Amino acid sequence: METEDLIALQKKVTELRAEGKYKETIEVSMRLFESGYVNKDYKSILTALINQAASYYCIGELQESFNCIDTYLEYCIDHGDDTDRLNGYNILFIIHEHNKDYQKAKATLNKAIDLGGKLNHFNIVSNAYSNLSHLYSEEKAYDKAYEYSCKGLEAAKMHDPPTPILEFRVKLNMVNAIIGLGNLNRAATLIEEMRQEPALATFIREQIQLDDLYGRLLMKENQYEEAFDSFTKAKELAERVNDLNLLSELLEKRCTVCELMGNIELGFKAQQEYIDVLHKLREQELVMTAMRLEVKHDLAAIERRANRDYLTGLYNRSYMEIATDEMLEKASIAGEQISCIALDLDNLKVMNDTFGHMFGDRIIQEIAKVCSGKIRSDDLMGRFGGDEFAIILKGVSHEQARIKAEQLVEAVRKLKIEKNGVIIPVSASLGIADNGNGTITTFKDLFHEADMALYEAKRNGKDRICVMG
Incomplete structure (x- = not known):
């Protein structure tokens, strides 16, 4: 302005x-x-x-x-x-x-x-x-x-x-x-x-x-x-x-x-x-x-918008950082395990260049919808802009986090998104990390670990899961 x-x-x-x-x-x-x-x-x-x-x-x-x-x-x-x-x-x-x-x-x-x-x-x-x-x-x-x-x-x-x-x-x-x-x-x-x-x-x-x-x-x-x-x-x-x-x-x-x-x-x-x-x-x-x-109603709507991503309705990065930091702090005291899944859509740039950004936005919305339906009410899912998402799982083991990641990968693969009468195949790569028995106490550090695992999944051919550690 x-x-x-x-x-x-x-x-x-x-x-x-x-x-x-x-x-x-x-x-x-x-x-x-x-x-x-x-x-x-x-x-x-x-x-x-x-x-x-x-x-x-x-x-x-x-x-x-x-x-x-x-x-x-x-x-x-x-x-x-x-x-x-x-x-x-x-x-x-x-x-x-x-x-x-x-x-x-x-x-x-x-x-x-x-x-x-x-x-x-x-x-x-x-x-x-x-x-x-x-x-x-x-x-x-x-x-x-x-x-x-x-x-x-x-x-x-x-x-x-x-x-x-x-x-x-x-x-x-x-x-x-x-x-x-x-x-x-x-x-x-x-x-x-x-x-x-x-x-x-x-x-x-x-x-x-x-x-x-x-x-x-x-x-x-x-x-x-x-x-x-x-x-x-x-x-x-x-x-x-x-x-x-x-x-x-x-x-x-x-x-x-x-x-x-x-x-x-x-x-x-x-x-x-x-x-x-x-x-x-x-x-x-x-x-x-x-x-x-009326003012309180407006304030509640503004607060919700402030915490949400405009395209998908998921939490935004700012809210995810605050909420996860609080969760990690409590987990470090209680000895609870917190896992993070970093999810990134494969080949979004190609689809944007081929079919346009509106189609790319539609895919992002569909992935947000199907993945958020696979997590529990106590878990968190947010979009970081572009096609990258973070999912925070509370009180789950490494193996349970991997099972959840496999469910998410399969849900994305099953998406049937049509363009000009043709079904466009969609896939995603995922990285998993946890809070290391309470040694990781900030969202920034936890997501970094999951993001590094995601990078390995991309490097190894995409449409797959990689676990850090």
């Missing part, structure tokens, strides 16, 4: 996630990752992984999101820059916070603060301190929450160019901590000052947070009617951005205020609104569940 195509794919992934099309983001990210891997384009790989992680998080697949972040951070070590690492920390924090694992969330934020400070990315530092303040408020450690909000405000003031909304966001957590500490007069003064911020007009979510904070402040002061009005104002803004989770929290607070006021009629209406939103949330969760199932 050309560089321009990779850049276009990077852009598409980012746009899809911004539009909330998470399933499509995951699918395109997988394509981007594969293309980036083939082309050794690490920017594409990192872009794919960070967008996959965020998308998995948004549909509730936290484990998959963690897996993507782990892989992302591994690639960052050798191929990413400090900014890439910062992006990883930001996503990792969100996941830890969602899991209520505040210790890990704090540790991640501290890493972001250290790295952001070295890079003079004071916006990142400010946001990290602000998030720390939020976490400590959740734990009701309001003194620590206030301390970190002050550090966040200091970092925000160092950001160049000046960004008023960055300072505003830190102040939201500062006010939250001050309310928690019980200093209501100071909190009221800060909220009034913040209402005068010109940048607030274009940031609806920050307006919602400010009205929510003011409602909480008024509840502390037992001004319930005013608190209800503040929560209602925040609710109307939340409806504009269609944030059902935020909306449900605000509606729940309105219900609580109605109970405190003893206003049954208003409470009934507030309760109905709350129930309606809970129903919508339930519907949204069902949609997300369906999407998760």
